[in-house]
Amino acid sequence: MPDYMPHTEAEIESMLAFLxxxxxxxxxxxxxxxxxxxxxxxxxxxxxxxxxxxxxxxLAAANRGAAxxxxxxxxxxxxxxxxxxxxxxxxGRGEFVTAYTPYQPEVAQGILQAIxxxxxxxxxxxxxxxxxxxxxxGAASVTEAINLAVTxxxxxxxxxxxxxHPTWRSVVKTFATGTGHDIVEVGLVDxxxxxxxxxxxxxxxxxxxxxxxYLGTLDDLSAARALCDxxxxxxVVVADPVLASVLKSPGAMGADVAVGEGQAxxxxxxxxxxxxxxFACSADQVRRLxxxxxxxxxxxxxxxxYVSTLRAREQDIRRExxxxxVCSNQTLxxxxxxxxxxxxxxxxxxxxxxxxxxxxxxxxxxxxGIDGVELLLxxxxxxxxxxxxxxxxxxxxxxxxxxxxxxxxxxxxALTQEGDGSIDPALRSRAVVMSATERRTAVEVERxxxxxxxxxx
Amino acid sequence: MNTRAAPxxxxxxxxxxxxxxxxxxxxxxxxxxSAFQLRTTGIPVRPLAELLPAELxxxxxxxxxxxxxxxxxxxxxxxxxxxxxxxxGAYPLGSCTMxxxxxxxxxxxxxxxxxxxxxxxxxxxxxxxxxxxVELEDALCEITGMAAATLQPxxxxxxxxxxxxxxxxYHEANGDRxxxxxxxxxxxxxxxxxxxLSGYEVTTIPTDExxxxxxxxxxxxxxxxxxxxxxTNPNTAGLFEEDIAEIAAEVHKIGGxxxxxxxxxxxxxxxxxxxxxxxxxxxxxxxxxxATPHGGGGPGAGPVAVSQRVVDFLPGPKPTKLEDxxxxxxxxxxxxxxxxxxxxxxxxxARALTYIKVHGGEGLRLVAxxxxxxxxxxxxxxxxxxxxAHDRICMHExxxxxxxxxxxxxxxxxxxxxxxxxxxxxxPTVYFPLIVDEALxxxxxxxxxxxxxEALAEALDRIAIEAHExxxxxxxxxxxxPVRRVDEARAARNLIxxxxxxx
Numbered sequence: 001m002p003d004y005m006p007h008t009e010a011e012i013e014s015m016l017a018f019l020x021x022x023x024x025x026x027x028x029x030x031x032x033x034x035x036x037x038x039x040x041x042x043x044x045x046x047x048x049x050x051x052x053x054x055x056x057x058x059l060a061a062a063n064r065g066a067a068x069x070x071x072x073x074x075x076x077x078x079x080x081x082x083x084x085x086x087x088x089x090x091x092g093r094g095e096f097v098t099a100y101t102p103y104q105p106e107v108a109q110g111i112l113q114a115i116x117x118x119x120x121x122x123x124x125x126x127x128x129x130x131x132x133x134x135x136x137x138g139a140a141s142v143t144e145a146i147n148l149a150v151t152x153x154x155x156x157x158x159x160x161x162x163x164x165h166p167t168w169r170s171v172v173k174t175f176a177t178g179t180g181h182d183i184v185e186v187g188l189v190d191x192x193x194x195x196x197x198x199x200x201x202x203x204x205x206x207x208x209x210x211x212x213x214y215l216g217t218l219d220d221l222s223a224a225r226a227l228c229d230x231x232x233x234x235x236v237v238v239a240d241p242v243l244a245s246v247l248k249s250p251g252a253m254g255a256d257v258a259v260g261e262g263q264a265x266x267x268x269x270x271x272x273x274x275x276x277x278x279f280a281c282s283a284d285q286v287r288r289l290x291x292x293x294x295x296x297x298x299x300x301x302x303x304x305x306y307v308s309t310l311r312a313r314e315q316d317i318r319r320e321x322x323x324x325x326v327c328s329n330q331t332l333x334x335x336x337x338x339x340x341x342x343x344x345x346x347x348x349x350x351x352x353x354x355x356x357x358x359x360x361x362x363x364x365x366x367x368x369g370i371d372g373v374e375l376l377l378x379x380x381x382x383x384x385x386x387x388x389x390x391x392x393x394x395x396x397x398x399x400x401x402x403x404x405x406x407x408x409x410x411x412x413x414a415l416t417q418e419g420d421g422s423i424d425p426a427l428r429s430r431a432v433v434m435s436a437t438e439r440r441t442a443v444e445v446e447r448x449x450x451x452x453x454x455x456x457x
Numbered sequence: 458m459n460t461r462a463a464p465x466x467x468x469x470x471x472x473x474x475x476x477x478x479x480x481x482x483x484x485x486x487x488x489x490x491s492a493f494q495l496r497t498t499g500i501p502v503r504p505l506a507e508l509l510p511a512e513l514x515x516x517x518x519x520x521x522x523x524x525x526x527x528x529x530x531x532x533x534x535x536x537x538x539x540x541x542x543x544x545x546g547a548y549p550l551g552s553c554t555m556x557x558x559x560x561x562x563x564x565x566x567x568x569x570x571x572x573x574x575x576x577x578x579x580x581x582x583x584x585x586x587x588x589x590x591v592e593l594e595d596a597l598c599e600i601t602g603m604a605a606a607t608l609q610p611x612x613x614x615x616x617x618x619x620x621x622x623x624x625x626x627y628h629e630a631n632g633d634r635x636x637x638x639x640x641x642x643x644x645x646x647x648x649x650x651x652x653x654l655s656g657y658e659v660t661t662i663p664t665d666e667x668x669x670x671x672x673x674x675x676x677x678x679x680x681x682x683x684x685x686x687x688x689t690n691p692n693t694a695g696l697f698e699e700d701i702a703e704i705a706a707e708v709h710k711i712g713g714x715x716x717x718x719x720x721x722x723x724x725x726x727x728x729x730x731x732x733x734x735x736x737x738x739x740x741x742x743x744x745x746x747x748a749t750p751h752g753g754g755g756p757g758a759g760p761v762a763v764s765q766r767v768v769d770f771l772p773g774p775k776p777t778k779l780e781d782x783x784x785x786x787x788x789x790x791x792x793x794x795x796x797x798x799x800x801x802x803x804x805x806x807a808r809a810l811t812y813i814k815v816h817g818g819e820g821l822r823l824v825a826x827x828x829x830x831x832x833x834x835x836x837x838x839x840x841x842x843x844x845x846a847h848d849r850i851c852m853h854e855x856x857x858x859x860x861x862x863x864x865x866x867x868x869x870x871x872x873x874x875x876x877x878x879x880x881x882x883x884x885p886t887v888y889f890p891l892i893v894d895e896a897l898x899x900x901x902x903x904x905x906x907x908x909x910x911e912a913l914a915e916a917l918d919r920i921a922i923e924a925h926e927x928x929x930x931x932x933x934x935x936x937x938x939p940v941r942r943v944d945e946a947r948a949a950r951n952l953i954x955x956x957x958x959x960x
């Protein structure tokens with residue numbers, strides 16, 4: 001048994017004596033004996049750290065798909081970007097990792113200022129004046145955005161583009177059973193939300209579209225804005241924060257709320273979590289903002305200081321009337337993102353975005369040169385993801401590519417369990433979404449194309 | 458006790474260089490400076506206008522900051538020096554279980570093969586992750602006495618909301634629409650906030666003079682419109698709800714379910730299990746009980762475990778051991794659906810499993826024993842100046858009241874908390890639970906030594922004496938911290954949430 005607990009036997013004896021107790025068990029006398037565990041938990045004995053490490057290494061080795069083993073061409077919401085040693089070292093500092101929520105600002109200026117810098121960076125990328133201190137992930141952010149928009153519009157009906165990531169839409173629908181929001185999914189035509197299909201639908205208070213869809217296409221934000229103006233709805237835009245450095249920002253395109261997944265800004269693939277929910281909004285929505293917000297102020301001596309602010313929105317104060325139930329968020333990922341964006345800087349992030357777009361096109365060109373490989377949406381521009389079809393089922397293709405040393409993408413059939421009605425089911429089963437970040441080389445792409453040609457033959 | 462040993466958890470020696478503010482990243486920025494280095498790819502970077510519609514492109518890259526790597530390191534290192542943490546010293550913040558976070562867990566969370574796995578990789582390529590998750594689910598079910606669990610929820614509040622949706626789905630499957638959830642007045646704020654998001658009305662149950670759920674009030678509130686009750690046990694006053702078996706029987710009698718807020722699970726590991734108390738749904742805060750670090754506010758992980766009657770409603774897809782011994786995904790028959798974009802806070806789950814495996818069943822019981830021993834020792838040691846709200850054995854945390862101190866000296870709980878920072882300790886939680894006037898809630902956790910507890914108690918004694926002799930000194934605290942008390946009203950009135958909002 002390892003000792004993270006410092007008590008010596010003698011100290012335990014003296015502490016019990018101080019409490020006038022005969023045994024440790026007496027501390028638990030308030031717990032009815034009939035309920036107490038008898039004979040201990042049915043679990044293995046404790047192991048030493050090196051023994052546990054060896055066991056975890058065994059489990060890690062069983063993950064054949066790790067990016068350290070297979071060259072990663074998978075994206076679809078989780079991207080294999082460079083996270084340099086300097087970011088890992090700084091983000092791994094114990095002062096950031098082992099702190100609690102900054103409730104005592106006098107001794108939490110480090111985290112608070114880092115969040116302030118994060119909020120500034122996200123606000124600039126999304127082109128909106130307010131960013132919160134983070135939410136759990138992209139799915140949580142779009143769910144919270146809908147909650148905000150329904151409150152603001154006082155209308156329960158929400159148009160949700162199927163361009164929004166499929167698993168996020170599943171999450172939205174799960175939580176809508178509690179809030180009672182009426183989620184109406186709107187399909188894509190040629191990679192854009194088919195807003196015409198819902199023209200005339202009454203009582204819509206929220207329109208949610210994704211600047212780049214999960215198929216990599218670019219949606220028509222101007223049309224969404226026009227619709228929102230026409231019907232008085234709140235416009236929520238899901239936006240990729242890497243692409244935001246080179247695309248017109250959601251704010252510039254008229255978004256009232258912009259949300260996204262921040263994993264690509266410094267967080268490893270991490271098997272899906274912990275990731276980083278981004279949330280930005282216009283100034284008139286700040287009192288409906290979910291989660292924590294850091295603001296600048298001064299201390300008693302007039303020195304600049306940071307503190308959590310507009311706290312009356314939050315659950316520990318407003319309880320059932322709070323704007324959200326969120327308490328723990330993803331502060332460490334937000335701090336990491338501030339560091340990563342500091343490292344990349346203005347031109348580094350734009351370079352990552354440009355390379356991801358260029359390299360994904362290079363990848364698409366390479367694989368569509370193979371007989372039987374087609375673009376799912378020919379002629380439609382894509383940004384950092386591209387959907388292709390092959391003669392094989394998506395799942396089989398990926399299994400065969402893994403044998404050749406590649407994680408070849410994400411099968412659409414796995415991503416969209418039920419489909420979304422926008423894609424022909426016959427094509428869907430053969431479709432794979434792929435992506436090439438700035439970490440992929442020409443040699444890797446060429447070998448990948450060779451492997452694909454081989455496995456579909 | 459060894460009085461010659463120095464307290465390991467007192468951080469009063471922490472150096473603080475200088476009195477100046479730290480500039481922001483943006484203030485340090487110099488156009489043309491850069492730190493980034495990327496791979497040489499051999500792939501030509503084409504002009505974006507060739508690839509995307511020109512009208513969608515911005516004219517110039519979003520202005521972020523331009524700093525050197527050296528300055529980046531200096532800036533964030535200095536920020537880290539302006540931050541209290543568990544690594545630095547004792548953090549007796551009640552309700553938050555700020556125990557030591559073992560470094561081996563950090564190493565596991567960064568391990569290649571775990572940290573670099575794409576969440577949508579096919580099952581044949583993620584067998585290790587699926588096995589890890591199944592093993593963690595089994596361990597959590599054994600610890601809590603439950604039948605099955607979901608690992609998807611990202612934090613405690615997400616777990617609560619998931620649990621309440623499970624409660625609603627359970628009733629709905631019985632053709633039963635119920636509108637109300639009972640919540641004690643001592644509950645965490647997330648409880649009523651989560652109830653509201655799941656469509657329930659909240660009925661507040663008062664606390665009696667023992668500091669426990671008022672049984673008569675509970676009985677009076679129970680009817681067939683009640684979906685269930687949310688309880689924290691031990692409760693937020695640090696007391697075990699000793700009538701729990703009776704409460705469970707009464708709630709089950711009207712067809713309701715019992716929800717367990719696992720924030721205080723550390724007190725009862727291996728001693729008593731929520732399932733055995735009669736609970737049907739429980740969330741755990743892995744970032745409290747199982748020592749995964751809080752990260753300055755997150756990430757957490759809030760798995761939800763349930764009794765047999767709720768199993769079919771759990772979120773999916775769920776990691777599952779298949780008959781052939783391999784691992785896959787499955788979705789329960791009446792699943793409420795996904796509650797996370799992928800599979801939950803996977804790396805937090807890996808840390809928690811590491812912690813559990815290091816301790817084993819017996820070690821986890823020792824965690825609870827020593828957490829409760831520490832809290833009671835501190836309770837008794839500081840009782841002269843800081844009486845408890847409820848004079849009895851507490852569990853893993855102790856709530857004291859500063860009412861008498863305030864009356865006698867004008868020094869409030871908040872002032873004591875701020876003055877304690879100067880002594881090298883993080884503040885306790887103050888003004889919570891709401892039912893205790895001038896509440897100061899200490900949770901020393903099992904990883905602090907007797908010497909650290911004694912030093913904390915001595916500091917508290919000094920503060921109490923100073924409050925009587927020089928109250929203004931206490932009220933002026935803290936003076937040795939990177940900043941002194943901050944103007945919160947100004948922050949709200951003149952909102953500056955970004956560098957660009959600064960006037």
